Amino acid sequence: MWTLIALRPLSLLLLLLLQPLQLKILIQYAPMSEEEVEHFEDYLEEMYSTGPTLPPTKDVFKSRTIIYSRRPLTDSNYCTDEIKTKNVHNRFRCVKEHFFLQTSFEELQDICNNLFVSCKNGVKRCHRSKRLIKGVYCNLTRGVVMTDCVYESSYRQGYVLMTCRWQDDIQEIIPAYINDIIETSDVIKEKPVLQGYF
Structure with a gap:
């Protein structure tokens, strides 16, 4: 039976x-x-x-990270709305944190050539932007699966820390993950870890 x-x-x-x-x-x-x-x-x-x-591709990274909207980055519902609009999830589960950046993909790709610096959360090698970039930090406050995800939105302007990876099919190094946006008041002069790509 x-x-x-x-x-x-x-x-x-x-x-x-x-x-x-x-x-x-x-x-x-x-x-x-x-x-x-x-x-x-x-x-x-x-x-x-x-x-x-x-692994993320150039197109996925661009569509999920780069923002061009005229909507104020200080809007308290920015992240909750944009994460749903841009379909940001991990197998329909809410991502714990995410960054949206108001810049061009080409500028972020150029950052992949900058010196390595220490990241947050134990990641040892990130690339840091040389200029300030505006963005929004999204922190999950409620929900487990899409579309129940609710985020706290925090406007930030600072130096972007990110990791990069090689994408074989297009033979380019691309941004892979935004690790943090360090606001100018938080910047501490870091010594480069290593020069080059990897």
């Missing part, structure tokens, strides 16, 4: 097996280009995999 516990893994397996069928039905009723289908398949694979998430 089957128990409810034994049926649950069976139903999950059935859902995973039906994924290609769901994709075929979706394509039939909502025609997509081959590129859109490939992106959607990658998205499904990442969502249902049990391994680590895919």
